[in-house]
Amino acid sequence: MATINFGGVEEHVVTRDEFPLEKARAILKEDTIAVLGYGVQGPGQALNLRDNGFRVIIGQRRDSASWQKAEADGWVEGETLFSIEEAAARGTILANLLSDAGQIAVWPTLKKHLTAGKTLYFSHGFGITFNDQTGIIPPPDVDVILVAPKGSGTSLRRLFVAGGGLNSSFAVYQDATGQAYEKAIALGIGVGSGYLFETDFKREVYSDLTGERGVLMGALAGIIEAQYQVLRQRGHSPSEAFNETVEELTQSLVPLVGENGMDWMFSNCSVTAQRGALDWKGRFRDATLPVLNELYDSVASGQEAARTIQRGSTPGYRRELEAELQEVRDSELWQTGATVRELRSKATKKVEEGYALFAEGN
């Protein structure tokens, strides 16, 4: 394991160079990985594992959209696609990729099949860390590990297909066999991780819940809505408000941040923009600090987990969630976004046609 210095702090990181795929395959050669749940993370991990040469089966509720999706992805009923219980019985590694609330309902079934020496795998520290609420308390003679890709299952799969890898956290909660650690790393490599960063279940879930409610999703969506509203109320057109809030962010500036850091993005903008951004960033930081601290407290107290469980266990909740998303989709802001994206794809087609004509002429 490499020790890498991050801004002055040393951390342990596993790289694909030191832990190649062949080694991962050798460690798991006797195992059957049962991926339970075929929502977002399930397909990404299962397909990457299958393409990487591991023995994988899927456990999913029949008569669900996810079951049909699994069939469309080439999983075959009775061979590689089973009910959750059947897959849990057949698997030696049970990858619990049901929704966090769904994991509670299915736990009694899963527990029955967690016989000595098996491995219980999660992609979130949720079920274990908040086990006073989830009741997920594994028997002592199984390994309990975590590999949490730091991004959507969709990106995990897309990056893998493109030949890259998404960074993941990994952790061992319980090492009954003495092999939990290397199994966690082998699975991390198998699901298509780029680098694997060591953590523990609690730190993973605290940072994950804070990140997605904060900058990654909640704060991002909120601040976009606020700026769009201000621009619209001050007389700007929808397209102008959208372009200055979202389109430029996603198409121009955030990719530059990803490529070479915030200062580099700044230095590729005008001096006027840099002056203003440096002057105002402190105001935004200070305005959001109390909210982010409140959010972290809500995560650490278990309040966020309680809400996730309470809402996620309510019958018909998926429909309610879809209605909330529909409201976002139908708003002027995101309807404008749809039109801007359409123009973007037309423009891309025009450029491609231009290249094709140019190529033909040569």
Ligand SMILES: NC(=O)c1ccc[n+]([C@@H]2O[C@H](COP(=O)([O-])OP(=O)(O)OC[C@H]3O[C@@H](n4cnc5c(N)ncnc54)[C@H](O)[C@@H]3O)[C@@H](O)[C@H]2O)c1
């Ligand atoms: N979505 C992501 O990209 C992502 C990223 C990192 C980690 N995670 C973690 O991975 C795990 C899976 O997340 P997801 O977003 O893929 O899940 P999801 O919400 O898409 O649900 C996965 C599956 O769970 C099944 N399910 C839900 N409730 C059930 C129940 N009561 N009985 C039987 N089946 C039930 C659904 O049919 C679905 O196929 C979670 O722990 C999540 O926090 C997700």
Ligand SMILES: CC(C)(O)[C@@H](O)C(=O)O
């Ligand atoms: C993709 C995310 C936001 O990183 C993940 O944490 C999730 O819960 O879906």
Ligand SMILES: [Mg+2]
């Ligand atoms: Mg999450």
Ligand SMILES: [Mg+2]
């Ligand atoms: Mg996350």
